[in-house]
Every structure is written in C-alpha cells, then in structure tokens.
Amino acid sequence: MSQIRILPEILSNKIAAGEVVERPASVVKELLENSLDAESTKVVVEIEKGGRSLIRVSDNGIGMPPDDALLSIERYATSKIYKNEDLFSIQTLGFRGEALPSIASVSRFFLITRHREADTGLELLMAGGKIQKVTEIGAPVGTQVTVRQLFFNTPARRKFLKGIQTEMGHIADVVAAMALGRPGVQFKLVHNQKLLKNWVAVSNPEDRVIHVLGPELKKGLITVQHDDGYAQLEGWLSSPTVTRKTSRGMHIYINGRAARDRVIQHALFEGYAGRLVKGQFPMGVLFIRVPFDRVDVNVHPAKNEVRFSDQKRVHDTVRSAVAHALQQVDSQKWGRRFPQENMLFIKEKPKTYQKTGTWTASPQQEAKKTSAPLLKTASSPSDPPPIGILPNRPGPQTTAVKPADGNGFSKQEPDQTSLWDQTRFSDLKVIGQYQDIYIVCESNQDLILLDQHAAHERILYEKLKQSRKVTAASQGLLIPETIDLNYREAKILEKFLPELATLGFEIEPFGGDTFAIKSVPTVLGEREIKTLVVEMVEKWIEDGSGDAVEKAIDDSIKLMACHGSIRANQRLTDMEIKVMLEQLDACENPSNCPHGRPTWIKLDKAFFEKAFKRIV
Ligand code: ADP
Numbered sequence: 033m034s035q036i037r038i039l040p041e042i043l044s045n046k047i048a049a050g051e052v053v054e055r056p057a058s059v060v061k062e063l064l065e066n067s068l069d070a071e072s073t074k075v076v077v078e079i080e081k082g083g084r085s086l087i088r089v090s091d092n093g094i095g096m097p098p099d100d101a102l103l104s105i106e107r108y109a110t111s112k113i114y115k116n117e118d119l120f121s122i123q124t125l126g127f128r129g130e131a132l133p134s135i136a137s138v139s140r141f142f143l144i145t146r147h148r149e150a151d152t153g154l155e156l157l158m159a160g161g162k163i164q165k166v167t168e169i170g171a172p173v174g175t176q177v178t179v180r181q182l183f184f185n186t187p188a189r190r191k192f193l194k195g196i197q198t199e200m201g202h203i204a205d206v207v208a209a210m211a212l213g214r215p216g217v218q219f220k221l222v223h224n225q226k227l228l229k230n231w232v233a234v235s236n237p238e239d240r241v242i243h244v245l246g247p248e249l250k251k252g253l254i255t256v257q258h259d260d261g262y263a264q265l266e267g268w269l270s271s272p273t274v275t276r277k278t279s280r281g282m283h284i285y286i287n288g289r290a291a292r293d294r295v296i297q298h299a300l301f302e303g304y305a306g307r308l309v310k311g312q313f314p315m316g317v318l319f320i321r322v323p324f325d326r327v328d329v330n331v332h333p334a335k336n337e338v339r340f341s342d343q344k345r346v347h348d349t350v351r352s353a354v355a356h357a358l359q360q361v362d363s364q365k366w367g368r369r370f371p372q373e374n375m376l377f378i379k380e381k382p383k384t385y386q387k388t389g390t391w392t393a394s395p396q397q398e399a400k401k402t403s404a405p406l407l408k409t410a411s412s413p414s415d416p417p418p419i420g421i422l423p424n425r426p427g428p429q430t431t432a433v434k435p436a437d438g439n440g441f442s443k444q445e446p447d448q449t450s451l452w453d454q455t456r457f458s459d460l461k462v463i464g465q466y467q468d469i470y471i472v473c474e475s476n477q478d479l480i481l482l483d484q485h486a487a488h489e490r491i492l493y494e495k496l497k498q499s500r501k502v503t504a505a506s507q508g509l510l511i512p513e514t515i516d517l518n519y520r521e522a523k524i525l526e527k528f529l530p531e532l533a534t535l536g537f538e539i540e541p542f543g544g545d546t547f548a549i550k551s552v553p554t555v556l557g558e559r560e561i562k563t564l565v566v567e568m569v570e571k572w573i574e575d576g577s578g579d580a581v582e583k584a585i586d587d588s589i590k591l592m593a594c595h596g597s598i599r600a601n602q603r604l605t606d607m608e609i610k611v612m613l614e615q616l617d618a619c620e621n622p623s624n625c626p627h628g629r630p631t632w633i634k635l636d637k638a639f640f641e642k643a644f645k646r647i648v
C-alpha cells in the first residue's frame with residue numbers, strides 16, 4: 033500500500049513552476065510584475081541567448097528589507113495579501129506568493145535588494161531552490177533578480193525550449209505588453225548586450241501606444257473615454273483602415289492587468305461592426321477599470337485571465353463606448369472634406385493593363401477619381417460600392433448557380449477540367465462585364481462567367497512562381513517605404529529577406545525594427561506594398577513558419593497575387609479582358625484561384641431553357 037506524504041517544499045515548488053514558468057518569457061513576466069508592484073519607475077530587462085543563459089530584471093522600486101528578502105523565496109510568501117477578503121479585492125499584479133520560489137527551484141537564482149529605508153542591501157544565491165549563500169552588500173535602492181540556466185535541473189522542460197529568436201520574440205511581447213500597461217514607467221530591453229527597446233516614461237498614454245505599436249497607428253487614432261461610475265474605460269484604438277490579420281495587436285488591461293479576454297475582445301469588435309472586413313482586426317490599447325471586488329483575477333496561475341461579476345454589463349459598455357468613439361470620428365469627418373486616405377473604405381484605384389505586365393491607373397481614370405465625390409454617403413446607385421462591404425466574390429460554384437431554388441437552376445457543380453475540350457479561354461466570345469465583378473462570355477451553347485479577381489489572382493500566382501526560377505523582375509520605388517515592426521516580426525522578416533529577394537523585393541534593415549522597402553516585384557506595381565509585407569510577416573508568425581521556408585514563400589506568393597490582382601468593382605476594357613483570357617490559357621491550373629476558389633462557372637443552354645419553361 034502506498035502511503036500519503038506531504039511533498040518536500042523544493043519538490044512542490046518545482047510542481048508550481050510547471051504552471052507558472054513555462055518559458056523564459058514567463059519568468060520575465062513574473063519579475064516585471066514584481067517590479068511594478070514595488071512602485072518602480074524604471075526597469076531594465078537584460079537577456080542572453082533568448083533567456084536560456086540569463087534573464088535579469090533590475091528595478092528602482094521600494095526594495096526589500098533583509099528579512100523580507102529571505103521570506104520572499106518561500107512558497108506562499110507575499111506582502112500583497114494578508115487576509116481572506118484581500119483575495120477578493122486584488123489591486124496588485126502579484127498575489128499568489130509563488131513566483132520567486134518557483135523560478136528559484138528551476139534555475140540558478142541571484143537576488144540583490146535594498147529597501148529604500150535601509151543602509152545596505154542583501155545578496156542571496158540559490159541553486160535548484162536551495163539557498164547557497166546570503167551576504168550583506170552595498171547596493172542601490174531597488175531589486176535585481178538574475179536567473180541563470182533556466183531549467184538546468186528539469187531537462188524535459190529545457191528540451192522544449194524553442195530557438196533563441198522564438199523565445200526572444202515571446203520575451204519582447206511580454207515587455208511590450210507590460211510597457212503598454214504602464215506608460216509612466218521606463219522600460220529597457222537588452223539582448224546579448226544590445227539595447228533593443230528603450231521606452232521612456234511618458235505622461236500621456238497615447239505616446240506610449242504609438243511608441244510600442246508603431247507610428248502608423250497615429251493615422252486616425254480613435255480615443256475612447258467613458259466613465260459611468262461603475263466601469264471606467266480609456267482607450268487608443270486604430271482607425272478601421274489600419275488593421276492587422278490577427279488580434280495580437282489588441283491589448284486589453286483590466287484593472288491594470290494585461291488579459292486576453294475573449295468577451296472584451298468580442299465587445300471591441302462589435303464596436304467596430306460594419307467597419308471591418310472579415311479577418312481584419314483593429315490594433316490598440318483599452319484600459320478597463322471596474323471596482324476591484326467585481327473582478328476575480330485568481331483564475332489561472334499565470335494570472336492572465338480574469339472573471340467579471342457582471343460580464344454582460346462590461347461587454348455592453350465596451351461595445352457601446354467603442355462604437356460611440358468611432359461615430360464621433362465619422363461625424364467629424366463627414367462634415368468637411370477630408371483626405372481620401374482617411375476614408376473608412378478606400379476605393380481601389382481603377383487600373384489599366386500595360387505592356388509591361390503591370391496594372392496601373394490610367395490618366396483619365398486618375399482624373400475621374402480625384403473629381404469624384406469623397407463622401408461615403410454620396411454614392412449614386414451606379415457608383416460601384418466601396419471594396420470591402422460588398423460580398424464581392426462569389427462563393428463556390430454551387431452557391432453561385434443555385435440562388436433561386438426551384439427556379440430551374442442547376443445545382444450541379446460544373447466540371448472544371450473537362451468543360452471545353454479543345455476550347456481556349458481566348459476563344460470565348462466576350463459579351464461584357466457584369467457588375468464590374470464578372471466577365472460574361474459565350475462558348476458554343478454555354479454562358480461562362482469568370483470572376484475577374486480570382487482569374488487574375490491565378491495568373492499572377494503562376495507568373496510569380498515562374499519568375500522565381502529566374503530572378504523576378506523588380507522595380508525600384510522612387511521613395512523607399514519604411515515599415516515599423518515589433519521585435520518578433522522584425523526577426524522573421526530579416527530571416528526571409530533572401531527569399532523575398534528572389535521574388536523581386538529589395539528590403540533592407542533600417543535600424544531597430546524598421547525596414548526600408550526599396551524595390552518591389554514588377555507585377556505588383558506600387559500597390560499596398562506596406563500592407564502586403566505586414567500581412568506576409570503576420571502569416572509567417574501565425575503559421576510558425578520559422579523553418580518551413582518553401583511553404584512560407586508559397587503563402588507569400590499567394591498574398592502577392594491577391595494584392596497585385598485587379599479587384600471586383602473594376603471596369604475593364606475589351607483589351608484588358610482579351611489579355612486576361614490569353615494569360616489564363618497560359619496557366620497550368622486556370623480554373624481555380626490560388627486559394628482554391630473557382631475562377632469561372634458555366635450555365636448551360638438547358639439551364640436557361642428550363643428557367644424560361646421552354647422545355648419542361
Ligand atoms: P507575489 O508577487 O505573488 O507576492 P512573488 O513570489 O512574486 O509573489 O514575490 C514574493 C514577494 O517578494 C512579494 O510579495 C514582494 O513582497 C517581494 N518582491 C518580489 N520582487 C520584488 C521586487 N522587485 N521589489 C520589491 N519586492 C519584491
């Protein structure tokens with residue numbers, strides 16, 4: 033029979049470390065939380081080898097008297113809560129009293145601290161959770177924790193650590209999130225003795241938001257202010273034209289604590305309702321304050337989840353405050369002429385096809401564009417609706433052919449490959465363009481509809497793939513465009529620069545996490561180049577593409593094809609249509625766009641005869 037025993041403390045600390053210390057970034061998070069709880073105004077994070085060999089957090093906070101320092105590394109030792117009620121009204125970032133002992137149990141741990149009222153400091157050395165040495169030393173007021181050889185005594189954990197850049201990416205994310213939450217504190221991040229970030233203390237949180245999330249956010253920044261006595265909101269959010277492909281750029285703080293809260297994220301989206309296209313996410317920072325006793329922060333050991341007592345109330349408050357802030361901006365804008373780039377929905381430039389193989393705006397069309405009314409509400413029925421609010425692409429063929437059930441519409445998917453024996457796209461008789469979205473053609477007995485965007489996407493995709501085998505034609509930008517990325521994004525872009533060069537991109541590091549785009553593939557022209565590069569980077573991060581170079585590049589080519597291709601709502605000349613059909617003939621797989629959607633559908637004669645009851 034086995035006997036029940038109380039675990040030795042070192043072992044129980046190691047077990048706790050399993051939950052609290054997942055990777056170097058979790059150590060950084062816990063140490064930074066302690067520094068902020070200690071009222072620091074300056075914190076420095078030094079890392080070596082992605083946190084594998086060294087993590088050091090130094091602060092100028094209140095420090096600890098010697099007795100407290102000795103206690104701080106004991107399990108359940110905390111200065112932040114004392115009694116039962118305190119747990120239900122937590123105002124600090126930490127409260128569980130397990131971070132320091134957990135970290136110390138899986139590393140070589142050094143603590144130097146001097147309380148602000150003490151004359152000397154204390155140094156404490158530990159290895160694997162055991163105290164090795166305690167000495168009184170001279171030290172500045174504040175605390176410095178050094179963690180060396182993380183997981184040296186838990187090999188299984190150490191094995192799970194990812195590469196230096198990946199771990200460093202997580203650390204940079206943690207520091208950025210902490211810095212966004214505390215604009216009044218200076219944060220420095222150093223990796224392998226190189227200063228990566230230095231966010232100076234600012235009194236206006238907006239400055240910190242722009243510093244951390246990038247200057248592009250400035251354009252049309254939405255400010256949220258709300259206080260109803262229960263919930264207090266303060267936010268700096270991106271305009272609906274500045275978006276990302278993931279929710280990673282959205283930072284939510286609940287009573288000062290960074291939280292990935294789905295309910296609040298959802299509310300924030302609902303506030304943007306109708307302004308974002310599917311798959312677009314705003315960026316920004318939202319601070320929510322509710323009475324401390326109305327939110328439970330003790331949900332998970334890593335403390336990044338919370339539970340509201342009045343979830344629906346908070347949700348609805350966030351949604352309406354965000355919606356209200358956006359409406360304010362609209363009404364300010366609609367009252368006067370405003371630069372087109374600030375429009376909520378930017379119309380695509382009309383394009384003409386040029387010999388060089390790029391689509392560019394023609395002078396007449398440019399002229400037409402600038403004289404066109406800019407007001408969102410002023411579109412006449414014949415005006416093409418702005419891109420992004422129309423269901424501008426057909427779904428799979430079946431939905432395109434079957435809308436009027438019982439009306440004789442065929443429900444069968446056309447057979448994409450064997451439709452035209454011996455017939456080429458360029459042999460089709462072009463009837464015209466429908467809604468500036470579809471090209472309508474006739475082939476013997478059948479009516480063929482092509483989706484112009486999907487078809488052009490396919491053409492560009494194959495061209496780009498082909499061009500990679502030689503060196504893709506590239507065209508220099510008159511004025512290089514710069515993009516600001518975060519640490520993780522910058523690292524992955526840097527890694528793929530040689531691959532991107534084969535596609536015709538000339539992109540160079542421009543100091544820090546900024547890059548200069550100097551040339552772009554000719555097929556792309558100069559359209560949306562920044563957005564495209566950011567989307568590629570986001571896709572690589574999302575898919576963890578670090579190692580799968582070929583897939584990453586294929587994804588990039590798909591994105592390039594999508595960005596470079598003509599859109600729905602674009603009038604094409606007969607010549608342009610002709611060229612497009614010829615190019616489709618040259619494609620290996622002309623029937624599907626790179627994402628798998630059909631480029632064309634067929635309605636046969638029998639379909640019309642049935643619909644008109646010519647035959648029954
Ligand atoms: P918790 O933060 O949950 O209280 P920790 O194990 O993280 O638990 O820290 C234990 C205690 O050590 C804290 O309550 C605090 O009193 C003290 N402490 C830790 N880090 C610092 C620091 N950087 N400055 C001052 N005191 C600190």
Ligand code: MG
Nearest residue numbers: 065066126131
């Ligand atoms: Mg703590």
